[in-house]
Amino acid sequence: MIEVESLTKQFGSKRAVNDLTFTVKKGEVLGFLGPNGAGKSTTMRMITGFIPPTAGNAKVCGISIVDRPNEAKTKIGYLPESAPLYNDMTVLGFLKFCAAIRGLKGVAKNDAIERAIETCFLTTVAKQSIDTLSKGYRHRTCLAQALLHDPEVLILDEPTDGLDPNQKFEVRQLIKRLGKTKAILFSTHILEEVEASCSRAVIVDRGKIVADGTPAELVAQSGTGSLTDLFRKVTSRDTEAAA
Numbered sequence: 658m659i660e661v662e663s664l665t666k667q668f669g670s671k672r673a674v675n676d677l678t679f680t681v682k683k684g685e686v687l688g689f690l691g692p693n694g695a696g697k698s699t700t701m702r703m704i705t706g707f708i709p710p711t712a713g714n715a716k717v718c719g720i721s722i723v724d725r726p727n728e729a730k731t732k733i734g735y736l737p738e739s740a741p742l743y744n745d746m747t748v749l750g751f752l753k754f755c756a757a758i759r760g761l762k763g764v765a766k767n768d769a770i771e772r773a774i775e776t777c778f779l780t781t782v783a784k785q786s787i788d789t790l791s792k793g794y795r796h797r798t799c800l801a802q803a804l805l806h807d808p809e810v811l812i813l814d815e816p817t818d819g820l821d822p823n824q825k826f827e828v829r830q831l832i833k834r835l836g837k838t839k840a841i842l843f844s845t846h847i848l849e850e851v852e853a854s855c856s857r858a859v860i861v862d863r864g865k866i867v868a869d870g871t872p873a874e875l876v877a878q879s880g881t882g883s884l885t886d887l888f889r890k891v892t893s894r895d896t897e898a899a900a
C-alpha cells in the first residue's frame with residue numbers, strides 16, 4: 658500500500674533523506690523511529706506530497722505521489738507534526754470544512770464527521786472553539802481530520818506527542834485497531850509504543866535505515882533485550898551536524 662523507492666531529499670548541502678526504500682502493507686502498522694533530525698518528518702512530507710523528493714518515488718495504493726499527486730492524496734490521511742489547525746473555528750466547523758475539501762457532501766459528509774468525532778472521542782468538545790481546547794483535544798481534532806475520508810493509508814507524525822498517559826493509551830489502541838484494515842506509518846520517540854502498537858518498525862539515522870524488523874526481532878538484535886539499547890547502538894548522537 659505504501660511503497661517508498663530510493664526516496665532522497667537534499668536541502669542545500671544537507672542530505673536529510675538518503676536513498677530510503679521500504680514498504681508498508683495493508684494490515685501493517687510500521688513504527689518510524691530515529692533521533693531528532695534523522696529525516697522522519699521529511700520522509701513523511703514527501704510521501705504525502707507536501708514537498709517533492711530530490712530523487713526517488715513514493716507510491717500509495719500503486720499511485721505515484723510524484724506523477725499523480727492529486728489522486729494519491731485521496732488515499733492518504735495525514736497528521737502532520739504539531740497538529741496545525743484553524744484556531745478560530747469550532748471542532749465541528751473545522752471538520753465540516755475539511756470534509757468539504759475532501760469532496761464529501763450531504764449524508765456521506767455528515768456520517769463521516771460523526772464517525773470521526775466518535776472515533777477520536779471529541780463529542781464533548783464538538784461545538785467548542787479550537788483555541789480553547791487542551792493540547793490532547795487539539796491533537797485528536799487533527800487526527801479526526803485525517804480519518805474523515807476513511808483513507809486506506811495513514812501517515813501519522815508523532816501522533817501521541819504531548820498527550821497524557823491515558824490519551825496516549827487511547828491513541829495507541831486506536832492506531833492498532835485502524836491498522837487491521839489500513840496501512841499505517843507513524844513516527845514516535847517513545848520506544849514502548851513500538852511494542853504497544855506496531856507490527857514492524859524501522860530505525861532511521863542520518864536519512865538511512867539502520868534497523869528493520871518486528872518488535873521481537875529488534876529486541877533480539879539488541880543483544881540485551883532492550884529496544885533502547887538497540888536504538889543507542891545503531892543511531893548517532895549528533896544528527897543535526899551530519900551533512
Ligand SMILES: Nc1ncnc2c1ncn2[C@@H]1O[C@H](COP(=O)(O)OP(=O)(O)OP(=O)(O)O)[C@@H](O)[C@H]1O
Pocket residue numbers: 668671673691692693694695696697698699700896897
Ligand atoms: N525545509 C528545510 N530546509 C532545510 N533543512 C531542513 C528542512 N526541513 C528539514 N531540514 C533538515 O533535515 C533534517 C531532517 O529533519 P526532519 O524534520 O525530517 O527530522 P526528524 O527525524 O523528523 O526529526 P524530529 O524527530 O526532531 O522531528 C534536519 O537536519 C533538519 O534540520
